[in-house]
Amino acid sequence: MSSTLYEKCGAVMDVHKYLQDTYCGSTAVEFKHISDENERIWCHENFERITWEEVSNSEKIKALQLLVRTELMESFMQKKFATHKRYSSEGSEGITVALNTLIAEASDAS
Numbered sequence: 001m002s003s004t005l006y007e008k009c010g011a012v013m014d015v016h017k018y019l020q021d022t023y024c025g026s027t028a029v030e031f032k033h034i035s036d037e038n039e040r041i042w043c044h045e046n047f048e049r050i051t052w053e054e055v056s057n058s059e060k061i062k063a064l065q066l067l068v069r070t071e072l073m074e075s076f077m078q079k080k081f082a083t084h085k086r087y088s089s090e091g092s093e094g095i096t097v098a099l100n101t102l103i104a105e106a107s108d109a110s
Helices: 004-010 011-022 037-051 057-080 093-109
Strands: none
Touching: 011 037, 057 093
């Protein structure tokens, strides 16, 4: 069991609720295929940790604004270049927010 589980739970019912809230929600990560045990444990513990992080309203608004801008750009490109082959962001909206956050975090760290 991870250290996060020990921190969050006391009784068996608490463990059941914690595991259900963590692993039966709308977010999933596949990491069991990773052969290095240390990497697999790191993924497991960090997934549990970030599952419980609160997202502020300002972060939610920024993500929504980015998604709306992405959708507007997609619509513009469809109208402007309707007959040309082009990149479509359809289905990858979530990764747009993730990449934007990753780039922002990396620039803050340097």
